[in-house]
Amino acid sequence: MSTPASVPSGSKSARDNTDGVDRLSSLSDNLLHHVMSFLTMPEVVRTSLLSPRWHYLWASTPFIYIDHEDFRYGNNPGRVDEHKLGKFADHLLLLRDGTVSLDEARISLNMKSFVWIHHAIKHKARHLQIFGFPHCLVLDSTAMLPSQHLKRIRLHNVCLYDSFSKMLNHDCPLLEHLDLELCELYVRVISSSSLKVLCIIDCSIGSDLLISAMSLTHLSVIDPRCNGSAVVTRDLSSLVSASISLRAEEFHHDYKDTGVNHRLLGGLSHATMLELHAPFPQLAFERDLQACPTFSNLTRLVLGDWCMAADFYPLFRILLCSPKMKELTVKLEMEHCETCEETESDALPSRRASSIKVYPCIERIRICCKKDDLRIGALVQALLPIFIPCANIDIVGYE
Numbered sequence: 506m507s508t509p510a511s512v513p514s515g516s517k518s519a520r521d522n523t524d525g526v527d528r529l530s531s532l533s534d535n536l537l538h539h540v541m542s543f544l545t546m547p548e549v550v551r552t553s554l555l556s557p558r559w560h561y562l563w564a565s566t567p568f569i570y571i572d573h574e575d576f577r578y579g580n581n582p583g584r585v586d587e588h589k590l591g592k593f594a595d596h597l598l599l600l601r602d603g604t605v606s607l608d609e610a611r612i613s614l615n616m617k618s619f620v621w622i623h624h625a626i627k628h629k630a631r632h633l634q635i636f637g638f639p640h641c642l643v644l645d646s647t648a649m650l651p652s653q654h655l656k657r658i659r660l661h662n663v664c665l666y667d668s669f670s671k672m673l674n675h676d677c678p679l680l681e682h683l684d685l686e687l688c689e690l691y692v693r694v695i696s697s698s699s700l701k702v703l704c705i706i707d708c709s710i711g712s713d714l715l716i717s718a719m720s721l722t723h724l725s726v727i728d729p730r731c732n733g734s735a736v737v738t739r740d741l742s743s744l745v746s747a748s749i750s751l752r753a754e755e756f757h758h759d760y761k762d763t764g765v766n767h768r769l770l771g772g773l774s775h776a777t778m779l780e781l782h783a784p785f786p787q788l789a790f791e792r793d794l795q796a797c798p799t800f801s802n803l804t805r806l807v808l809g810d811w812c813m814a815a816d817f818y819p820l821f822r823i824l825l826c827s828p829k830m831k832e833l834t835v836k837l838e839m840e841h842c843e844t845c846e847e848t849e850s851d852a853l854p855s856r857r858a859s860s861i862k863v864y865p866c867i868e869r870i871r872i873c874c875k876k877d878d879l880r881i882g883a884l885v886q887a888l889l890p891i892f893i894p895c896a897n898i899d900i901v902g903y904e
Contacts, residue, residue: 738772774798782809830865837874876902
């Protein structure tokens with residue numbers, strides 16, 4: 506075969522293309538397993554056809570991916586061939602090298618597949634991801650086994666009851682990272698002594714949930730659907746950062762009595778960085794501010810539209826409780842709504858005038874808003890008295 510005109514016949518590139526050496530196969534098993542980790546599991550298994558070097562290599566990977574996305578019907582991508590998925594998973598676990606510990610197991614589950622979870626835990630998986638499909642999957646106490654190795658668990662589209670909380674809080678002593686996304690939570694307490702990172706994203710909270718984990722360093726509660734239940738934090742003595750984002754509460758004439766009574770701020774007093782977001786018609790934070798703790802370590806604060814209510818009462822109340830504050834960011838993402846503001850003001854009268862005005866000397870203020878937001882001027886005027894002269898106010902406009 507002739508060498509392409511663009512490549513000199515004596516060049517190194519030409520020799521590499523014609524000497525027939527399989528350099529990829531000469532790599533170590535660890536490096537080849539790393540390459541395989543970027544493939545789907547059916548593709549990983551098919552590497553056994555490449556050469557004798559690859560024949561059993563797939564069986565010793567330190568990961569397993571059992572993903573329903575790999576078994577969708579070609580002409581109907583909305584459907585999954587569950588029989589084919591189950592058959593593949595059963596053979597995969599039967600034939601893989603049982604002496605190899607697992608770094609990661611990523612498993613899509615229907616109601617009959619807990620054996621796949623048990624296999625991962627028995628083989629010392631450190632990172633376990635479980636995805637319920639096609640509907641929310643109920644994980645009861647039989648779904649999991651105690652583990653002395655699990656460090657991270659990610660659950661997506663599953664339903665958890667109190668019978669599952671024992672595993673979270675007691676049976677995984679090395680668990681450090683827990684992600685819950687699009688889940689239904691009927692777990693009343695998360696109190697793991699080892700947990701360091703907890704992320705609750707877009708979950709339905711079916712009963713009051715207490716978060717009290719003494720080793721927790723980061724907490725995210727993003728857009729919970731509470732249905733009258735509340736999220737409560739307590740005794741988070743190791744907390745460094747927290748990000749809380751609440752949904753809009755539904756308007757009623759007796760709005761003060763119908764909102765969800767979250768008690769989120771009480772356990773966040775040790776944090777050095779807080780991000781608190783809510784759309785403008787939101788009283789959950791304001792009610793919590795009545796018993797606001799002193800944020801003795803807080804130096805960075807990010808607030809959403811809710812802090813503009815009632816003549817800036819929420820903003821100044823939290824600043825009064827943050828003596829070390831150095832950097833403040835206000836993100837105004839909603840359209841200005843006079844009706845919402847009047848409703849908020851009626852529900853929570855202004856108290857800023859009667860407050861003791863001992864505010865921290867903030868070194869930097871950043872305001873993110875739409876360029877034509879009419880609230881900018883009032884916010885800047887309100888903040889000027891607590892702003893040290895040598896600092897900067899940055900106004901960043903959204904498109």
